[in-house]
Amino acid sequence: MEATPTLDPDLLDKVTNLAKRRGFIFQSAEIYGGFRSTYDYGPLGVNLLRNVKQAWWRAMVQTRVDIVGLDAAILGPPAIWAASGHLETFTDPLVDCLKCKERWREDKIDGVCPNCGSTQFTAPRAFNLMFKTQAGPVEGEGSTAYLRPETAQGIFTNFANVLSTVRKKPPFGIAQIGKSFRNEITPQNFVFRTREFEQMEMEYFVPPADAEEWYRYWIATRLAWYIDLGIPEAMLRLHEHAKEDLSHYSKGTTDVEFFFPWGFDELEGIANRGDYDLSQHAKHSGVALDYFDQSTGERYTPYVIEPAAGATRAMMAFLLSAYHEDLVEGETRTVLRLDWRLAPYQVAVLPLSKKPELESVSGEVLGILQPHYMCDYDVTQSIGRRYRRQDEVGTPFCVTVDFDTLSDRAVTVRDRDTTSQVRVPLEGLLTHLRKVTGEI
Ligand code: ATP
Numbered sequence: 001m002e003a004t005p006t007l008d009p010d011l012l013d014k015v016t017n018l019a020k021r022r023g024f025i026f027q028s029a030e031i032y033g034g035f036r037s038t039y040d041y042g043p044l045g046v047n048l049l050r051n052v053k054q055a056w057w058r059a060m061v062q063t064r065v066d067i068v069g070l071d072a073a074i075l076g077p078p079a080i081w082a083a084s085g086h087l088e089t090f091t092d093p094l095v096d097c098l099k100c101k102e103r104w105r106e107d108k109i110d111g112v113c114p115n116c117g118s119t120q121f122t123a124p125r126a127f128n129l130m131f132k133t134q135a136g137p138v139e140g141e142g143s144t145a146y147l148r149p150e151t152a153q154g155i156f157t158n159f160a161n162v163l164s165t166v167r168k169k170p171p172f173g174i175a176q177i178g179k180s181f182r183n184e185i186t187p188q189n190f191v192f193r194t195r196e197f198e199q200m201e202m203e204y205f206v207p208p209a210d211a212e213e214w215y216r217y218w219i220a221t222r223l224a225w226y227i228d229l230g231i232p233e234a235m236l237r238l239h240e241h242a243k244e245d246l247s248h249y250s251k252g253t254t255d256v257e258f259f260f261p262w263g264f265d266e267l268e269g270i271a272n273r274g275d276y277d278l279s280q281h282a283k284h285s286g287v288a289l290d291y292f293d294q295s296t297g298e299r300y301t302p303y304v305i306e307p308a309a310g311a312t313r314a315m316m317a318f319l320l321s322a323y324h325e326d327l328v329e330g331e332t333r334t335v336l337r338l339d340w341r342l343a344p345y346q347v348a349v350l351p352l353s354k355k356p357e358l359e360s361v362s363g364e365v366l367g368i369l370q371p372h373y374m375c376d377y378d379v380t381q382s383i384g385r386r387y388r389r390q391d392e393v394g395t396p397f398c399v400t401v402d403f404d405t406l407s408d409r410a411v412t413v414r415d416r417d418t419t420s421q422v423r424v425p426l427e428g429l430l431t432h433l434r435k436v437t438g439e440i
Contacts, residue, residue: 037187047344072154083284093124198311205302249276268309336394346373
């Protein structure tokens with residue numbers, strides 16, 4: 001394994017500033033003073049986040065025949081959370097510092113108040129992390145609803161629906177991407193831990209005897225996904241939880257950890273959850289959630305292997321690992337070396353000047369590229385400044401339309417990472433880009 005890289009001590013500040021300055025991530029409700037721990041994804045951030053989710057969906061659903069998708073409701077009745085155990089046990093130990101009165105999660109502070117250094121706290125109290133609300137106009141137990149704290153339960157409650165509507169049998173999976181909500185005691189570190197976030201979860205149902213093998217398979221597969229999308233291997237590691245730290249039903253949990261500016265921390269958890277979830281929902285709902293294997297005549301409750309990732313957290317890891325400052329022609333340039341599949345814009349179309357004839361050919365170029373790639377279009381400032389602006393947000397290719405284009409029907413394609421430029425005829429532009437990205 002490679003040595004862990006040394007990080008710029010200001011990396012988190014630099015990325016946070018860039019994210020705000022260039023429209024990736026804004027503080028939510030900023031004009032009202034902000035709302036703690038909620039963020040809005042701006043014009044560039046929404047593209048990056050969508051691309052992260054799209055890359056996950058492609059790897060987990062589109063390119064496989066054993067996994068199908070689902071989009072379940074965010075609001076759910078208490079019955080779901082009673083069965084899953086969340087009502088009783090989805091709690092964090094909450095303590096108050098006796099000196100400065102700050103509130104902390106006891107398991108995250110090592111016995112010392114991170115605010116004032118005091119070691120005196122109130123006794124820990126269990127604090128349920130679910131957001132409780134009310135559905136409909138009548139108050140009372142019957143109308144209590146919860147915002148889901150994870151997407152997984154919607155998959156378990158639809159297990160029988162999916163099994164009876166698609167021709168799948170174990171081993172098979174159900175994947176889902178969507179918002180989850182947790183009333184975190186100490187949301188922190190930008191979008192690493194927020195109260196509203198997006199998850200990408202897949203529940204893989206397997207015959208119990210094969211569970212260990214599939215657990216190992218998913219650990220390796222998920223680690224490889226981050227590497228394939230450009231995170232250096234040295235910034236990732238696997239952390240297998242000790243048996244005594246596992247929840248009572250878990251037969252094994254391994255986290256994929258990323259080297260965040262404060263150290264290695266969880267990106268994704270892969271767990272062998274046994275038959276806990278399906279058995280609990282079967283018991284509480286009275287509906288059989290098992291599988292009858294016609295080839296062996298055996299009926300069993302499948303075991304579940306769950307890779308559970310955070311989309312917003314992954315986006316932050318991609319941003320942090322892509323951020324670079326390097327020297328070009330004696331000047332420092334900031335460049336996001338994002339994989340082209342993740343970059344907010346794949347191509348920027350830049351007419352050399354605002355002359356109508358150049359803008360008109362640029363329209364033609366956009367017509368060629370926009371059906372295939374997300375494109376930016378920028379006509380202001382010097383071309384050098386415009387290249388820097390695109391480097392800073394990770395645009396892999398700049399296509400410059402100049403006065404020669406009017407006669408030779410060719411454009412200059414500049415590569416973000418090497419800054420090298422090639423002249424490409426308009427009619428071969430799409431094929432050229434597809435070749436350099438490795439699409440064809
Ligand atoms: P922690 O112990 O850090 O609170 P967890 O182990 O409970 O997290 P899981 O329930 O395994 O987290 O959630 C799966 C994934 O969802 C996490 O690996 C993370 O990427 C993401 N996630 C969980 N909570 C949050 C949050 N509050 N903000 C952003 N992402 C989150």
